[in-house]
Amino acid sequence: xxxxxxxxxxxxxxxxxxxxxxxxxxxxxxxxxxxxxxxxxxxxxxxxxxxxxxxxxxxxxxxxxxxxxxxxxxxxxxxxxxxxxxxxxxxxxxxxxxxxxxxxxxxxxxxxxxxxxxxxxxxxxxxxxxxxxxxxxxxxxxxxxxxxxxxxxxxxxxxxxxxxxxxxxxxxxxxxxxxxxxxxxxxxxxxxxxxxxxxxxxxxxxxxxxxxxxxxxxxxxxxxxxxxxxxxxxxxxxxxxxxxxxxxxxxxxxxxxxxxxxxxxxxxxxxxxxxxxxxxxxxxxxxxxxxxxxxxxxxxxxxxxxxxxxxxxxxxxxxxxxxxxxxxxxxxxxxxxxxxxxxxxxxxxxxxxxxxxxxxxxxxxxxxxxxxxxxxxxxxxxxxxxxxxxxxxxxxxxxxxxxxxxxxxxxxxxxxxxxxxxxxxxxxxxxxxxxxxxxxxxxxxxxxxxxxxxxxxxxxxxxxxxxxxxxxxxxxxxxxxxxxxxxxxxxxxxxxxxxxxxxxxxxxxxxxxxxxxxxxxxxxxxxxxxxxxxxxxxxxxxxxxxxxxxxxxxxxxxxxxxxxxxxxxxxxxxxxxxxxxxxxxxxxxxxxxxxxxxxxxxxxxxxxxxxxxxxxxxxx
Ligand SMILES: Nc1ncnc2c1ncn2[C@@H]1O[C@H](COP(=O)(O)OP(=O)(O)OP(=O)(O)O)[C@@H](O)[C@H]1O
Numbered sequence: 001x002x003x004x005x006x007x008x009x010x011x012x013x014x015x016x017x018x019x020x021x022x023x024x025x026x027x028x029x030x031x032x033x034x035x036x037x038x039x040x041x042x043x044x045x046x047x048x049x050x051x052x053x054x055x056x057x058x059x060x061x062x063x064x065x066x067x068x069x070x071x072x073x074x075x076x077x078x079x080x081x082x083x084x085x086x087x088x089x090x091x092x093x094x095x096x097x098x099x100x101x102x103x104x105x106x107x108x109x110x111x112x113x114x115x116x117x118x119x120x121x122x123x124x125x126x127x128x129x130x131x132x133x134x135x136x137x138x139x140x141x142x143x144x145x146x147x148x149x150x151x152x153x154x155x156x157x158x159x160x161x162x163x164x165x166x167x168x169x170x171x172x173x174x175x176x177x178x179x180x181x182x183x184x185x186x187x188x189x190x191x192x193x194x195x196x197x198x199x200x201x202x203x204x205x206x207x208x209x210x211x212x213x214x215x216x217x218x219x220x221x222x223x224x225x226x227x228x229x230x231x232x233x234x235x236x237x238x239x240x241x242x243x244x245x246x247x248x249x250x251x252x253x254x255x256x257x258x259x260x261x262x263x264x265x266x267x268x269x270x271x272x273x274x275x276x277x278x279x280x281x282x283x284x285x286x287x288x289x290x291x292x293x294x295x296x297x298x299x300x301x302x303x304x305x306x307x308x309x310x311x312x313x314x315x316x317x318x319x320x321x322x323x324x325x326x327x328x329x330x331x332x333x334x335x336x337x338x339x340x341x342x343x344x345x346x347x348x349x350x351x352x353x354x355x356x357x358x359x360x361x362x363x364x365x366x367x368x369x370x371x372x373x374x375x376x377x378x379x380x381x382x383x384x385x386x387x388x389x390x391x392x393x394x395x396x397x398x399x400x401x402x403x404x405x406x407x408x409x410x411x412x413x414x415x416x417x418x419x420x421x422x423x424x425x426x427x428x429x430x431x432x433x434x435x436x437x438x439x440x441x442x443x444x445x446x447x448x449x450x451x452x453x454x455x456x457x458x459x460x461x462x463x464x465x466x467x468x469x470x471x472x473x474x475x476x477x478x479x480x481x482x483x484x485x486x487x488x489x490x491x492x493x494x495x496x497x498x499x500x501x502x503x504x505x506x507x508x509x510x511x512x513x514x515x516x517x518x519x520x521x522x523x524x525x526x527x528x529x530x531x532x533x534x535x536x537x538x539x540x541x542x543x544x545x546x547x548x549x550x551x552x553x554x555x556x557x558x559x560x561x562x563x564x565x566x567x568x569x570x571x572x573x574x575x576x577x578x579x580x581x582x583x584x585x586x587x588x589x590x591x592x593x594x595x596x597x598x599x600x601x602x603x604x605x606x607x608x609x610x611x612x613x614x615x616x617x618x619x620x
Contacts, residue, residue: 005084006250007250008272010250010251023074023076023077025074025075025108026109026111026223027072027079027191027223028108030106030108031068032066032069032070032092032095032104032107033067033068033247034064034066034100034102035065065091066088066095066247068249069105069242069247069248069249073223073240075221076221077223078217078224078240079225079226080225080238080259081226081244082231082241082242082243082259082262083245087246087247088244088246090196090227092244093193094117095107096113097193099115109191111223112190114140114184114192115184116181116192117195123179123180125169126168126169127168128164128168129168129179130165133151133179142186142187154179157182158182159205174202174205185216188220188222190223191223191224192216194225194226194227195226195227196229210233214237234258234259235259239254241254241259243261245266261279264279265278265279267560268561269561271563274563274566277562277569278562278566281601281605282594282597284601284605286604288603291581292604293531293599293603294581294582294583295583295586295596296539296583297539297584297586297587298356301325301539302347302348302357303356304542305325305345305541305542306356308545309344310360311549312546312549315342315343316342317366318343318367319343319367319368319369320344320364320366320391321334321343321345321346321372322372323347323372324349324374325349325538326538328537328538329401330374331541332427332438332442332449332451333451334372335545336408336442336447336448337370339444339445339544340415341418343366344360344364344366345542345544346361348380350379351377352382358383361387361389365390366391368392369392370393370394370395371397372395372408373395374398375399377395380393381393401429402429402452402462403459405448405450405462406461406465409448409450420448421445421446421447422469422471422472423475424449424466424469425441425447425475426450426452426477427452428477428478430454431477431505433506433509433534433556434500436532436554437477437512437554438475438477438512439547440552440554441475443544443548444548447475450466452478456479469490470493470494471494473495473497476497477512480499484499498515498519505534505556506556506564507567513571527552528550528580529554529555529583530554530555530583530585531555531582531584532554532585532586533558533559533590534558539586540554540586555571559591559598565595568599569602572605573609576610577606577607577608
């Protein structure tokens with residue numbers, strides 16, 4: 001799985017065609033690189049440092065904080081600099097402010113600069129705010145007379161009247177930011193540089209600063225450069241922006257367009273090809289109704305589970321299965337057991353039953369609550385009592401997933417009124433994606449799930465379980481059919497093994513979805529597809545009952561991993577436009593509005609493509 005954030009310029013990057021712009025260039029950054037020499041090992045004291053130098057042991061390695069960055073800022077521009085942490089934004093501003101000399105390239109400035117770069121720089125924290133206003137003003141080149149004349153204005157803007165004679169070391173970072181901003185903007189500079197200072201103050205002060213910046217821009221045509229982590233702030237204030245990633249310029253242009261691309265791709269991982277495809281998809285001229293992609297989740301994983309379970313009718317409600325929502329393997333085997341018994345399954349905390357779970361449990365009024373997990377926890381019993389739940393609580397517990405899955409198998413086998421099908425599912429204990437992928441199938445087919453260790457090894461008990469299967473099938477996630485045959489000789493028991501060994505959880509998910517469509521009686525209707533995340537799978541732990549009941553397939557995707565997003569495009573194409581809607585099992589912060597728009601466009605695009613192909617085949 002890729003872990004590298006792309007740094008190459010985006011194919012759609014525009015170098016802001018300003019050939020017809022006659023406004024004077026105020027900042028000209030021309031092929032600027034900034035190289036820092038960093039000690040290759042960490043030394044904890046000056047003594048260690050001196051010894052290392054004397055012994056010639058200290059090695060330095062070069063670090064390019066900025067690599068060949070060029071742009072121009074014209075008079076009256078409000079220019080935003082975006083990028084993930086450590087991408088070189090502050091370094092860029094320091095080069096522009098003249099604090100750092102670029103290692104390569106040039107930076108030309110036209111006019112005087114008011115730099116608001118490092119919070120507290122230019123202040124002596126032992127001095128009072130009153131003294132610091134004079135000190136900082138002197139550093140910025142203001143005369144004493146000028147400061148005398150503007151003193152009240154600075155104090156009133158910074159709202160520090162009551163604290164003027166207090167040493168600044170007692171000030172909060174927000175108060176320091178206020179004074180710094182007030183002093184820097186008391187004159188009308190040609191160029192104002194603002195680095196994150198706005199994000200330190202409180203909301204009211206941020207608004208006040210923004211208003212002053214707007215005034216400087218409108219009334220005095222001041223040129224402003226702003227670094228901010230807030231996309232919204234850049235979009236609100238700036239007309240132009242650059243996105244710098246790990247020292248490289250990725251995109252430059254109209255602030256709204258750069259912000260949109262940064263929202264879509266900033267900090268995401270994935271191949272360049274995947275990135276281009278996602279950009280191509282979002283830029284397609286496809287109009288989609290709002291409700292193609294919706295989110296299905298509660299306030300937390302427990303209420304998400306309750307919400308999904310509430311919509312699933314179960315055959316019997318006298319038994320309810322619970323599993324701790326922070327132990328995915330426990331939930332996986334608990335889900336298969338609930339499929340076997342055809343009873344509800346809900347999530348609990350390790351020590352207590354959360355309200356959302358308890359509320360639904362009350363409606364079932366179950367006589368028996370079975371908790372599947374790694375320990376028998378008395379806290380659950382106390383909590384059930386506190387919630388006024390009447391059911392008798394029992395535990396299926398084992399210290400590791402291998403033993404727990406075997407214990408759940410044994411429990412299910414001993415039931416008088418239910419029996420496992422002759423399908424067994426094998427999943428490795430650390431594969432969250434595969435866990436989620438198989439949940440609906442295991443639930444719907446009364447398949448028992450055996451969890452191996454991380455290396456795909458089965459315990460002796462698990463081997464004994466497999467040795468008893470006759471005329472059945474094993475769906476193996478991550479362990480090859482050949483390895484299983486070599487170890488267990490399953491073919492002699494007339495057991496067929498289907499293995500799903502693809503590279504990464506998304507390919508496995510695709511392969512398994514396609515296999516279900518063609519090889520099994522478990523009918524899935526792809527009209528609505530569920531989408532779950534591998535990195536935050538907790539809202540999807542109840543996908544088994546929900547997907548099985550509705551016949552929905554469950555796809556895996558991570559909006560932050562662009563290769564997985566592209567895998568979804570392929571899956572939608574493979575399903576030939578059968579998918580009309582998607583329900584995302586995950587909180588809203590994981591899938592942004594833009595991520596959902598990408599999915600909605602992909603769904604519509606696959607539909608349109610199928611339609612076009614169908615029309616094409618009729619007309620030819
Ligand atoms: N004086 C320095 N010596 C060595 N490395 C430095 C120096 N200044 C910055 N860096 C490194 O250069 C990279 C870019 O830093 P910079 O502060 O410009 O990033 P940034 O985009 O402003 O980050 P953030 O969003 O976290 O404020 C970082 O990896 C940082 O550690």
